[in-house]
Amino acid sequence: VSTQSTGAVLVLIYSASSALVGMGREKEDLWNDVLGGGITGGFYKSTRGIKTAATFTGIGMITGLAVNLVNGTLDHGKYYASDTLTDAVKDLWYQRRVRERDSESERERERERE
Numbered sequence: 233v234s235t236q237s238t239g240a241v242l243v244l245i246y247s248a249s250s251a252l253v254g255m256g257r258e259k260e261d262l263w264n265d266v267l268g269g270g271i272t273g274g275f276y277k278s279t280r281g282i283k284t285a286a287t288f289t290g291i292g293m294i295t296g297l298a299v300n301l302v303n304g305t306l307d308h309g310k311y312y313a314s315d316t317l318t319d320a321v322k323d324l325w326y327q328r329r330v331r332e333r334d335s336e337s338e339r340e341r342e343r344e345r346e
Contacts, residue, residue: 245271246296249268250265252268265296265299269296269297270292273288300316
């Protein structure tokens, strides 16, 4: 199989997996490309064993991040990467705070039941 064919298949898998992740999450953000890259990397080397597939999943996630940041910068300007990463960190921080608040609420309900 030629390198061009392999590259074309990887692009196809990446595009499809990123789109499917976005549809499943019902969100359009950085994480779709990161997860799509991870799926692509893991799938690409899945026949070589778990360790290799896991390694390429990580490589794919980093590549998905890079693709998103480069494309976004080309389309939206030089501040896209920093703004996107800032938003992603804020989103993760917010989700963590919500989980902590929910856990605290659950603990309070359990104390009231006792």
